[in-house]
Amino acid sequence: MATASLPGMGIRSLESTYSRLGILLIAPAVLLLIATIVYPLLYALWLSLNSVYTPTQQSTFVGLANYRDMLGSPTFWFSLWVTIVWTTSTLILQILCGVGMALLLNEKITFRSAARSLVLFPYFVSTVVAVLVWRWLFNDLYGLLNQVLLELHMVDAPVNWLGQMPNAMISIVLVGTWKYFPFVVIAVLARLQTIPLSLYEAARMDGAGPFGRFFDVTLPQLKEVLGVVILLRIIWDFKEFDLLYLMTGGGPVNQTRSVPLLVYQQAFGLNQMGAASTSAVGMMVVMGVLMAAYLYRSQRTRSHDASR
Incomplete structure (x- = not known):
């Protein structure tokens, strides 16, 4: 009986060894996760319950007063x-x-490979460099954009693109769209190349035109x-912080000041680290609600499609 139990004991011992080895292997990743995400999150929550003076980090516990304010x-x-x-606005554009660009690059056009490479340029260029170029283009005194508009007689005087509303918001939305739309191109183009051509052939045989094939097959x-x-x-x-901060700094008169810019201003401009942490937590809650709603809707859509 003792001899018969040895193989079972050996298997259990081996499984225990593998379990300990697995824990040991993932331990560095877990520690890194705790150090970079869990600890800062908990510390931000703690700061939001205190009135903290940024330069000296002197704090006074105020409970939920920051949230009430x-x-x-x-x-x-x-x-x-x-x-x-x-x-x-930026997401829609x-x-x-x-x-649109992914559909174009998926077609057999001249210099398609070069075009696919060039379209990624805005996404990989440094935000600081991109903003410097765009601020020069938008400059109301010597900017290229105003010069072109004046030459074409589309405006009678230089336009103040970054110093008044709604021009400032339109400008940062356009720059944000230019900077980040290549990410959408990469993802969509990769999916377009995996769509079976037989689906398009079947749609053509059914008499579907270009728009019909797009809405019935591609989309x-x-x-x-x-x-x-x-x-x-x-x-x-x-x-997003760096692009907005470098483009307008939240101006004119805080009309383009987003929540990340507000957090920065409270923490390092007004030296109110507790209030800044509270705003950051509020932003996190809003993002969490949006993501939960979106994921819930996506899950319901997948469940509905699977039951059909």
């Missing part, structure tokens, strides 16, 4: 509205431009990848 602050709600306008095939792209772009655009 934030919810009653018109400044926070206006910054949230600016963030939503920026995110929505990115999707339209990205899908349904792109639904999954567009869902992922939209979710990622919402997250990244909602928390």
